[in-house]
Amino acid sequence: MVAIIKTAAVVRRQRSEKMLSRWQNIVCVCALLLAGGVSTYDDVQLASDTVNGNDDSVIDITVKVGEDLPVSIFTNFVTVTRCYVTRDGDTIELSPNDQSNGKVERRDPNPLVGCQATIRDIQEEDAGIWELAYETADNKNSSRINVIVDAQETNSGTDDNGNGNDSNNNSVEEAFVETEVITTTLTQISYSARLGVERTITLSRKDYDEVCYVRTPQGVNISLNDETPAGIQAFPSSTHFVSCRVVIGPLEDAHQGNWLLCGRHTVGQITQERCQPVVISWINNNPSATWDVTTNAVSNQPIHFGMTLLPTVRSRVAAQTCHLITPAGEDLAVITNSDYPGLQRVILRDTSVCRIDIGPVNGDFVGNWTLYGTFASNFGFTLLEQPLNVFIYDEENPFNQAYNVTNLAAVDVLVNMGNIMTVNITGTGTRDLCEVVTNTGERYNEATSAVLPHINITSTTSSSRSLCIIHVGPITEHLLGDWLLIGKFRRNNLFNESRLPFNIIFDDPRNPTPDNSRIVENLSPLNFFTVFGAQHTASITLNRNAFTQSCHLRTPDNLQYILMAGFNLPGVEMITGSGMSCGVRVRVEAAAIIGEWMLISRQNERGSLIERRLSFTINVEETVQAVPQTAVVAEGNDLYVRLANPTDLFTTCSLHGPFRNNAEVDENFVRSCGYIVRGLTVADSGNWQIIYGNAVTYRAAIRVTVTPRSALQDQDxxxxxxxxxxxxxxxxxxxxxxxxxxxxxxxxxxxxxxxxxxxxxxxxxxxxxxxxxxxxxxxxxxxxxxxxxxxDAVPKAEVTTSVETNKPVVALTCSVASAVDVTACKFRDPSGKIIVVTQGVGEDRYSYHSVAASLESSEHHCGLRITNPQVEDLGLWRCAIETEEDIYYGFLTVLCPWAMMDPEVAAAVVSEPTLTAETSNVTAIEIDVVTMHCSVQTAIRYCYFRAQNGTVFNVSPGTTGAFEYAGAGLDAGECSIRFPSGLVETDSGTWSCHVGFNDHHEPEQRASINVIINAVMVAQQYHLDDSTNTLVVMASVHSQRSLDYCRFVRIDGLGFTSEDMPTGYEDHSVVAGGHCEIRIPNPTILEQHPWTVVVRIPGQDVEIARSTDHTLSLPGPGHTDSPGNTDAPGHTDAPGHTDTPDHTERPDHPDGPPNRSNAGMYVAWSLVLILAVALFFAGWMLGSRRRREWTYKKGSAIRDSFRRTFTSSKEGLPENQHNRQYNNTNTAVAA
Missing domain, CATH: 2.60.40.10 (Immunoglobulins)
Known part of the structure; x- marks a missing residue:
């Protein structure tokens, strides 16, 4: 509100009128307090009628012309769905639709007061009944007031003599009686409180000084420069943030209500006054109410001048008020339009957040702050506090970039002399600095630590993480003490510094430091019965209201260790986990582990120092071997047992059986704990044990089975x-x-x-x-x-079949007489599809027929029902009945008259057994297993295969050897042959499959199979038509498979690979393409003999070897094409190879006579030819058939070579080229 005080007389006259008005309002306050509401002149707070509808009660309120009248209803945390004001039948809705106008203005609700408004600029025509009402989900509540308008001016009253009658206000108002006063009322702040607490009201600091006073809920104005009554602390002096403040409390009932803190300053004849209204009320109208107070850990906020801070507290409900407590202890309620220097509340959509923008900061902002917010809901009142420690990051250079410092928990590192310990800090973003402060105070970073013998600082950086690492050691005594590792990191606009203090400690386990100030709690002990190599865990849980201060472990040798980072005890591992205070995992590795241990947890439980002790004992039971480990003894015989190995603890041995322990010591094996148990009975069957040992218990188990004596049964x-x-x-x-x-x-x-x-x-x-x-x-x-x-053999039982047609159903039945149970039953339709018949199951148009298997008689049935058969169901079927001993096959002909009305369908149905091959083409390579299969729709009597050269292979079940039968059986109509070792290339051609039927009047049927067998590798040698008569030795693998290596073996045993060629040889191999090739310019006679080429394919253990034919040739007088000419049919270069003319061809001499060496060669070859013919006929007449075949092949080879000799145009080889030197004296054995 704004009021102008014109003269001293007017001021004094208005004082008396104002006091009278206040007393009238006090009467209203008393009346409303009885009804549950509050009414004052400044804010009329009405008690609501909780019954639907209104009663006749009306509150009279006297208001002066020009004044604003705030009105509200105390709703006590209920959810208000509608709020409105009614005047002379006109309704002005305030929520959910805000219809505020110049007369009635909506005020923001809060959990305590959910419906409130202000009636602006009261005039005489505003006199009368006003109604303020709100609605909830259940009912409607309202209150009515009678506004009485006082036509006098709004200045303070005076008496007739112009003397003010408000003696309590003299000190405040008389200082301004000669000036005009312009009053500005700030936004009201509502405080929820309880008895015994304090509340602070402040005015923000201005560039001018102000004289401040406070008005109590009773309307008493108190100058802050005067002595204040108990319960009110005045702070009239200005600080960096406030002009003046007043602290009210500890609160009592009299402090509840509307307060006003005002500050005045005068410029010339005009006095400016600003007033901060504050409403203090009890939480839920309960002066003794309690609330939850949550105080977060102190947040250290390093700053540099000019930056801003954004501290935040957050709850799950809407914030009621947000406060900052300055380093001077000033509690500032920061609202939307607060103008404290450098402090501004950040308004967010999320109303459950209190966030204050602090800055730009300077030295006045250094100190301890507290941000807190009050939050109210139907479940109670909550206060959340966030302490802040604001400090200048670099006091020497306060404008340097500040880093948010995180002081990590100190780490105690237990070390032994000579160890090298490692500590690291992890950060995000880019690493700015890694630094360490030693135990003597020196500072080192990555660069300056490079020359130090005991300190090494390193760092690593990944895509989003950075790491500062320090290695200290080898540890000596002067390195013990407190250290500090510092890592500075930046990411985007966030600057973070982590500080990790660590203490390097040498602890003497023989003399641990006792702590006698604690309450000792002994937990239930644990016993572990275990073996060497096992591991066991012992842990102490953390009490709900406690935290762990330290962990300790006492060994069986009475040595006590601290469990901390760096703990190292053989066989013991420190563990952690959720809800665990201390824990260890013990691995039983040696005898020193055996015995009583104690795990100690020192905790702080609500201020009480507690030491919880857990005793656990490791008992090792080791299993050793007995002789025998299992024993089967006939009833009445004796049992001899002992240890597999002697022991020095034989005096502690004992034998334990299931029901008796009486046994005599075997004197032959005393040191092996030998025992003899006489006259075993069946009751002695079970587990026996030899037990011995002191600290470690050793057990040797023997499983004994006693068999009764019984005569063997006849087994004719x-x-x-x-x-x-x-x-x-x-x-x-x-x-x-x-x-x-x-x-x-x-x-x-x-x-x-x-x-x-x-x-x-x-x-x-x-x-x-x-x-x-x-x-x-x-x-x-x-x-x-x-x-x-x-x-004599009994013929195999025949399968009886039947087909029943009864449109639209066809029933197929197979039966066999067998005393053995049927295990499965299946059918194969004309297309080869398998249908397995299961009793009680149907699918698509197929279902079981009759019984799937009869186990009550020797006749077993297998039935299939077809409903609405399709064309593919017509033709010849096969059934199979499987028993535990054999499989029986039968054949059925399914011909449905109603399904064969179409002549084309009838013609397509196969009704007579026809032999067909499973595949008409079989392709393989020489090393592959080759299988040929044909079948017919009836049982067959015999079958055989005929090769392209006329060889016949008779097969039947049981045939094994070079070939074997591979079908389901002759009674299944299958004729199949398998060659496990494969076939050779010469076996390629047209084969035929032949079958004969049980009806000997039926002629044989046959089916043709085209067989193609590819050589796994082909080798050859030939001459190139060039000046050097180059010899080419090559081999190619089928399908151009990649090779591990190519190996060549000459006839005299010289061997080499394509990677290590002798002098005078050229490698043209393409190993990746399965091709091996060498070229020999000017070959000798030795090199023209057959070569052996050997390869290995990756993944195969067996090498593949092939030999070439020889290429001995007689040089002719002229130049003619050789068999190896690249233009000759059948010659191809190696894959990817292109011939290049490396040599100049010799000039032809067609007219020159042959030289003497050529004549000698003709004579030599003539003698060789005569000798070969003689040998051929001798072998033919005297040798066996196989030898004759060998002689024929060799003679043919010599003949062919002789023929090629007279077609060659190459010059004779120089005599000095009869042998080539290999650069490696080792030779390979010919493959």
């Missing part, structure tokens, strides 16, 4: 004539067996059960056989006789 055998036999007979627990036939010959002898193996059963096997066995638990053997008889 009935065998099938001409069938092979491989059968295990005799006792299942036999450990040795010998079988003799009726003639007394031993047919089997060995350890384990008896195994009778006969290649073919004949009538000579009939008779009495003898079986001698040794069983577990006995030493002597037993002999048993059994009779072996022979009978």
């Amino acid at each position: 055998l009935l065998l099938t004539r001409d069938a092979p036999l491989n059968k295990t007979i005799g006792p299942e627990d036999a450990i040795y067996c010998r079988i003799e036939n009726p003639s007394g010959n031993t047919v089997f002898e060995g350890f384990g059960r008896c195994n009778l193996v006969l290649d073919r059963v004949t009538k000579h096997h009939v008779g009495v056989w003898r079986m001698t066995v040794a069983t577990e638990g006995r030493i002597l053997t037993e002999t048993h006789e059994f009779v072996l008889n022979v009978t």
